[in-house]
Amino acid sequence: MSKERLIIFDTTMRDGEQSPGAAMTREEKLRIARALERMRVDVIEAGFPAASNGDFEAVRAIANTIKDSTVCGLCRANDRDIQRGIDALKGAKSWRIHTFIATSPLHMEKKLRMTPEQVLEAAVLAVRYARNACPDVEFSPEDGSRSDPDFLCRVLEAAIREGATTINIPDTVGYAVPEQFGEMIRRLRERIPNSDKAVWSVHCHNDLGLAVANSLAAVRIGGVRQVECTVNGLGERAGNTALEEVVMAVKTRRDFFNLETRIDTTQIVPTSRLVSQITGFVVQPNKAVVGANAFAHASGIHQDGVLKARETYEIMTAEDVGWSTNRIVLGKLSGRTAFRQRLKELGIELESEEAVNRAFQRFKDLADKKAEIFDEDLIALVAEGDKASAEERWRLVTMNQASGMGERPHASVVLAENGTERRAESDGDGPVDATFKAIEKIVASGAELLLYSVNAVTTGTESQGEVTVRLARGGRVVNGVGADTDIIVASAKAYVAALNRLVSKVERLNPQHAL
Numbered sequence: 001m002s003k004e005r006l007i008i009f010d011t012t013m014r015d016g017e018q019s020p021g022a023a024m025t026r027e028e029k030l031r032i033a034r035a036l037e038r039m040r041v042d043v044i045e046a047g048f049p050a051a052s053n054g055d056f057e058a059v060r061a062i063a064n065t066i067k068d069s070t071v072c073g074l075c076r077a078n079d080r081d082i083q084r085g086i087d088a089l090k091g092a093k094s095w096r097i098h099t100f101i102a103t104s105p106l107h108m109e110k111k112l113r114m115t116p117e118q119v120l121e122a123a124v125l126a127v128r129y130a131r132n133a134c135p136d137v138e139f140s141p142e143d144g145s146r147s148d149p150d151f152l153c154r155v156l157e158a159a160i161r162e163g164a165t166t167i168n169i170p171d172t173v174g175y176a177v178p179e180q181f182g183e184m185i186r187r188l189r190e191r192i193p194n195s196d197k198a199v200w201s202v203h204c205h206n207d208l209g210l211a212v213a214n215s216l217a218a219v220r221i222g223g224v225r226q227v228e229c230t231v232n233g234l235g236e237r238a239g240n241t242a243l244e245e246v247v248m249a250v251k252t253r254r255d256f257f258n259l260e261t262r263i264d265t266t267q268i269v270p271t272s273r274l275v276s277q278i279t280g281f282v283v284q285p286n287k288a289v290v291g292a293n294a295f296a297h298a299s300g301i302h303q304d305g306v307l308k309a310r311e312t313y314e315i316m317t318a319e320d321v322g323w324s325t326n327r328i329v330l331g332k333l334s335g336r337t338a339f340r341q342r343l344k345e346l347g348i349e350l351e352s353e354e355a356v357n358r359a360f361q362r363f364k365d366l367a368d369k370k371a372e373i374f375d376e377d378l379i380a381l382v383a384e385g386d387k388a389s390a391e392e393r394w395r396l397v398t399m400n401q402a403s404g405m406g407e408r409p410h411a412s413v414v415l416a417e418n419g420t421e422r423r424a425e426s427d428g429d430g431p432v433d434a435t436f437k438a439i440e441k442i443v444a445s446g447a448e449l450l451l452y453s454v455n456a457v458t459t460g461t462e463s464q465g466e467v468t469v470r471l472a473r474g475g476r477v478v479n480g481v482g483a484d485t486d487i488i489v490a491s492a493k494a495y496v497a498a499l500n501r502l503v504s505k506v507e508r509l510n511p512q513h514a515l
């Protein structure tokens with residue numbers, strides 16, 4: 001007997017993009033959208049079209065490209081926002097307008113300065129306006145988990161009467177706890193007379209680390225059939241519900257949930273890698289499903305058990321979530337055709353022949369230093385190249401550093417600034433510190449370093465190091481990523497990439513911050 005479906009709604013490019021420094025360009029969003037489509041996500045929330053022309057264009061490009069997922073745009077509950085959403089999305093094969101307004105006493109009074117009656121009216125008019133143009137309309141009462149259930153019943157019943165096809169209950173500040181949240185939704189569905197005319201959904205934030213648990217309780221107790229989530233749990237503050245965790249929980253425990261999703265789970269890890277590369281948000285090693293250690297058995301007892309019978313300590317397989325893909329390698333002798341074919345299989349489509357040539361050259365340079373090139377290496381080198389071509393003011397030409405026990409580290413760096421080479425040297429507390437100081441002598445950005453992290457792209461000491469640098473200046477926060485077999489060079493590349501983003505004219509917006 002076929003099971004009921006759980007709709008997976010991805011908001012990596014809207015809510016996830018609100019993480020500090022995670023804002024993406026149109027091209028980056030398109031790459032992620034294609035990966036989500038390949039993963040067979042049901043609904044892709046592509047952005048907030050009214051937030052800026054940049055986000056409008058990104059949503060429109062995604063709407064015109066994606067064929068196998070519904071493309072959605074978020075709009076506040078007013079005609080202007082919704083019209084922008086309609087204009088951005090109407091070229092899509094399948095599209096959805098998602099409109100929202102806050103319903104909690106705190107948000108209505110302090111943020112919106114509206115009475116509950118005014119909020120109710122705005123919700124009704126918004127859904128009506130959207131439904132006149134689009135058959136698929138989602139309505140969200142923002143801060144739903146802290147809203148008065150009686151008022152929620154009135155607003156949601158009215159929204160469904162106006163034609164909302166999905167009702168999404170957000171736990172906007174991550175305040176909910178699982179049983180209570182599931183129960184609240186069950187009661188709402190029970191009390192609202194027309195509740196069966198809409199699909200019910202949840203959207204949970206992770207401030208108490210409960211986003212996935214709350215979403216699953218809403219599925220199990222509340223009977224919702226859509227979960228909103230992001231790849232790697234990306235999102236503002238502590239993030240959102242992690243897509244990979246919900247999907248694998250439902251799949252692994254199908255005996256309990258009795259549901260199925262449409263997701264091709266083998267695409268989970270490649271998509272996670274792509275999102276991490278593009279946003280500069282590194283996945284913690286012990287993160288469920290997509291963390292580097294998720295399937296690594298370190299203790300002798302576990303290793304012994306797994307070797308005898310995998311199921312002793314593994315409830316799902318690494319291959320099932322796409323970990324095996326990094327075994328497919330290219331090497332020094334691989335030609336352009338194999339390179340291009342592998343990029344295609346990874347869903348990477350470079351815009352022009354020139355971009356392919358540049359990427360191939362970087363691949364050859366890397367193959368000179370590293371015997372085997374893994375998928376992760378390819379993703380890293382393409383991501384790096386994209387940034388470079390799009391917004392390069394400074395380019396790392398060469399660098400040297402010397403350090404040793406008892407010696408003060410010293411670095412010298414040559415950067416090309418709009419084609420002119422400039423050199424600087426510096427000491428530092430460590431080789432990375434010396435390198436960044438030398439770069440700053442040339443650039444004098446005055447930016448504050450918020451984050452520095454190093455990760456191995458693949459396993460083994462021959463792996464490339466992937467460095468993320470987060471810089472802030474004048475309220476703008478950006479991430480830069482660099483990869484190299486030498487982690488000091490990777491650090492310099494990441495720092496320069498972040499600097500280029502800081503001064504870039506390429507539009508990159510955190511949608512909600514722009515409102």
Ligand code: KIV
Nearest residue numbers: 100140142143170172
């Ligand atoms: O967290 C939230 O409330 C949201 C809504 C707009 C769905 O992101």
Ligand code: ZN
Nearest residue numbers: 015172203205
């Ligand atoms: Zn949210």
